[in-house]
Amino acid sequence: MTDFTATKAMFDLPKGVLYLDGNSLGPLPSAAVARVGEMMAAEWGQMLITGWNKAGWMALPTDLGDRIGRLIGAEPGQVVMGDTLSIKVYQAVASALELIPGRKVVLSDNGNFPTDLYMVDGLLRSLGAGYELRIVDPEAVEGAITEEVAVLMLTEVDYRTGRKHDMKALTAKAHAKGALTVWDLAHSAGALQVDLAGCGADFAVGCTYKYLNGGPGAPAFIYVAPRHADNVRPALSGWLGHEAPFAFDLDYRPGSGIERMRVGTPPVIQLTALAAAMDVWDMADMTDVRAKSVELTELFIAEVEAACPELELASPRDPNLRGSQVSFRFADGYAAMQALIARGVIGDFRAPDIMRFGFTPLYIDEGDVRAAVDILADVMNNRLWDRNEYKVRARVT
Amino acid sequence: MTDFTATKAMFDLPKGVLYLDGNSLGPLPSAAVARVGEMMAAEWGQMLITGWNKAGWMALPTDLGDRIGRLIGAEPGQVVMGDTLSIKVYQAVASALELIPGRKVVLSDNGNFPTDLYMVDGLLRSLGAGYELRIVDPEAVEGAITEEVAVLMLTEVDYRTGRKHDMKALTAKAHAKGALTVWDLAHSAGALQVDLAGCGADFAVGCTYKYLNGGPGAPAFIYVAPRHADNVRPALSGWLGHEAPFAFDLDYRPGSGIERMRVGTPPVIQLTALAAAMDVWDMADMTDVRAKSVELTELFIAEVEAACPELELASPRDPNLRGSQVSFRFADGYAAMQALIARGVIGDFRAPDIMRFGFTPLYIDEGDVRAAVDILADVMNNRLWDRNEYKVRARVT
The missing domain is CATH 3.90.1150.10 (Aspartate Aminotransferase, domain 1)
Known part of the structure; x- marks a missing residue:
């Protein structure tokens, strides 16, 4: 208990x-202030550049991803931290679209948090002619999942009313129609039981500054189902998602599994505050x-x-x-x-x-x-x- | 002095x-540990959600952007903080490409930091057929600026050798050929005099954890020349770049000027560490x-x-x-x-x-x-x- x-x-x-x-x-x-102070003074201050390896900074995005994974029905190695939720939505939807060539509709609802819609709007404009962000009422989502839909992108819990979508049923319907799903867990992670594996979700993203208590501007997370993780070619192909970031090759080769969803240098100070918050979650x-x-x-x-x-x-x-x-x-x-x-x-x-x-x-x-x-x-x-x-x-x- | x-x-x-x-x-x-501790305890701890306004968190990305702007030849209101440098490269190049319809070549050199090349590679794949990332030797850049080129993307100072491009001459050549420029200042900001306005640069990006001393994973910055700032429609159209983020409209309307280059929730703890670092820079x-x-x-x-x-x-x-x-x-x-x-x-x-x-x-x-x-x-x-x-x-x- x-x-x-x-x-x-x-x-x-x-x-x-x-x-x-x-x-x-x-x-x-309470422990976060001392924890961050210690990281800054003893790690950044004393280890300087060597902190990336000696203090384990480079591993923080996957270590913390694993700890959050436990709360959302993901296995170790399936979640990684980084960027903001807006960026992670873009990354997830872009990745999902590449897995469904030929389909050009992203379906969402008007109860989604606006930035998810804005980010996909920007993405689809980049992708060009024929792409469409189709926005329906939350109640109309199930009926709107047709064989035109490439990606169903929903926030599980409505930020205004707390209304909760049925992740399992909607994911099953999407799969039955040949579509993939991107679930935004901003109001789910740490708020209720999420079973990504059990629901068969394809991608999920979330923030860590709400129920998870990671602090203002704490980084986001992204989950990729293991069946997709090695097939995705990330649109945001940053060096830390490269197979060998420190080889400094000119060509991008995606890293293994969830590692390829890393983009740039991780925010170590924010991640340290989040680590203190996850110590509380480890008791729950x-x-x-x-x-x-x-x-x-x-x-x-x-x-x-x-x-x-x-x-x-x-x-x-x-x-x-x-x-x-x-x-x-x-x-x-x-x-x-x-x-x-x-x-x-x-x-x-x-x-x-x-x-x-x-x-x-x-x-x-x-x-x-x-x-x-x-x-x-x-x-x-x-x-x-x-x-x-x-x-x-x-x-x- | x-x-x-x-x-x-x-x-x-x-x-x-x-x-x-x-x-x-x-x-x-030295001052950063106490500064961050104070922010965490007195602002996050005591003000909670109201810190966004009361403690000025929401204004940190532009306040700090202005302080960095002083070091790189930008006026207040032309630089904003956020994300990682990889993301900012993507945002800048995507924005620049939209301003040059009809041209599909991004020119760079093999002395550029790999993540810049990787991110543009991912972007161009999204944009589709005909787009090309053309990579030449650093010495061959000037000759390769032709009327095919949409965007010249260079890191001013080579991360391996310290070799410095002539920003003014290359920008002038690019403009003469009808192209726009994206300058990566990762090894320039705080390292040498940069005069973005004087060089006529169109876009610039940089990180703050090198010469600027913002700490591991400190956020990046982006500069947009004022002549472009209100014409750019950002591909990464996040809610904090919206004209009215807290209206929660379903449609994206870009904010005024540099504000539209904001994407998601800013990393307040990292920005606070950076603020302490900028206090040193204010003396220089x-x-x-x-x-x-x-x-x-x-x-x-x-x-x-x-x-x-x-x-x-x-x-x-x-x-x-x-x-x-x-x-x-x-x-x-x-x-x-x-x-x-x-x-x-x-x-x-x-x-x-x-x-x-x-x-x-x-x-x-x-x-x-x-x-x-x-x-x-x-x-x-x-x-x-x-x-x-x-x-x-x-x-x-």
Whole structure:
């Protein structure tokens, strides 16, 4: 059994704050500051260039990939870290398209996070005439998987509502129609059980600064199913994906398996912070995390609906159909969220009217949920949001 | 006048080490550890998601881009940080190609760093039939700039020998033939005076972990000439390059000017380390740095040639034709470099026979150069390299 009291003790959350925004940026694992300081002083400072081998920097992208792999149903050697999620989406879709010559449609939905759509739009423009990014409603995805589709690219959990796609069924349908799949796990990794191998997923990508707590701008990851890993020729053919990077050959020869999805020099400082975050994850079992997440989201929904009649549930009511977040619609949601944040409950807002709350069992417990609902009820029922100071919009992340 | 005693005091180099590999990985600026620790504890830890605005994280890529811009002849608002150099090469060449419809040749040379060639190879394969990466000898570049060429992509300073291209003349020739230029400044930024505006360069990219001392895996930068900045439609169209990233529109609309070259979420921890490194650079004038660099390289060449007759100069003898490194050829160069490193003089080796030494006036002075030559002479003249322990090859970065 995962000891959530122990994992909670591994984070230094600010006093007076109830943090329900770990689905946007996970909090600081207490050990990360010393860990990064040590890496900088003892490794970078003392080993200098030799740190790449002596301190194992060069192996960090695969070492950490393996540790994340455990949480998403991947075996060691199938996940590698690097770049940003946007870049990894581009890399995955470009790779998938090359495996399906003759087909030119990438199918996605309008619940996908916009950068995934933007990146594929840019990719398809480069590829030229005939390529099409087809965007349908989330509910229409299954029916839109036809034999025209080369790649089905979806984010498993909708960033706005937490609605969850059926990865297994949609992957099976895609395969039945001869298409490949690219799954974005931004709101899945560390949020719920993912079984990439069991679902037969072809490619998956994700970020590490949300549920995984890797810190602001932590690198992304990419998974390639072993049946594809040695067949893919990456469009982003960088030197660290080369079979022999330090031979400095003029011609690109892709490295073995997942190694070829590496591109440039890995961000060692960010990866070190992520390593500290993964130490917390090493204490957790995703079955326990998911069970606890469902408990917390069910409790939150029940309590909010009882206390705040003006808020309308925007997330699926069935926990099997949602991720680890709960969203409510409220016309003045922006101001209400600002008022809530001023009272120490941090969630976030997504236009036009979504108040979004993330539940992260590693450091959020039932007491936190009840305390957050009490404050939310106070904000709503005493119309604390109806003040000008909360209505001025700043850029919200 | 730049006070090099003061800048040297801002680095904690290990005792007993003479570090002549700052052209590969710059050393740790002393202030960086506390700076990063403070960012992690006080910003990430305490501000959590609100750090994006409150702590100015979102502005770091342009703030730091402006500070680097000062060193390379760019005005504020023309340089932005992000991704790796490999990705930035791809982004720059893809952008340049879109500005020259109808032409399909990218011209480069075999002295370019391999990842630049690999990335363009991957890009051109995506673009399809007719595109060609044409690679010539460095000396043949000028003659190969014809009206077929869309983009001239060169690394200004050769990573092996330090040979320097004439950026101004080659850019002028390219423009005369209707081509655009992409300059890789990996071995230029912080190494010598670069005048992008004065040379009329179209695009430039570079890394920040070499002469700029941003740390292992520090992010890259990209420069776009203002005459192109609002015309480029980036192939890597990520959400942070969108006109309104937080509107979460389904359609990509490029942001204003250099902002559109942003892609994904910036690596805030790495950028914070880089900010500490740029504090040292803020004390330096590139004219002084270059003058001192020339003094150091001239001294090194003269002393080595006097003391080590077996070493053959591989760098141009004229300092105006080389960057801030000096390379010597020696058949057993790998073993000699290992023997040298064992004695505390850190340079590096590039196949097949190049011993490479970087000179970085911010923290290397004449006394260091003389001390390094004494040890090198001892290694060479007493054949200390001729031991089996130095001949076993490990992966060298």
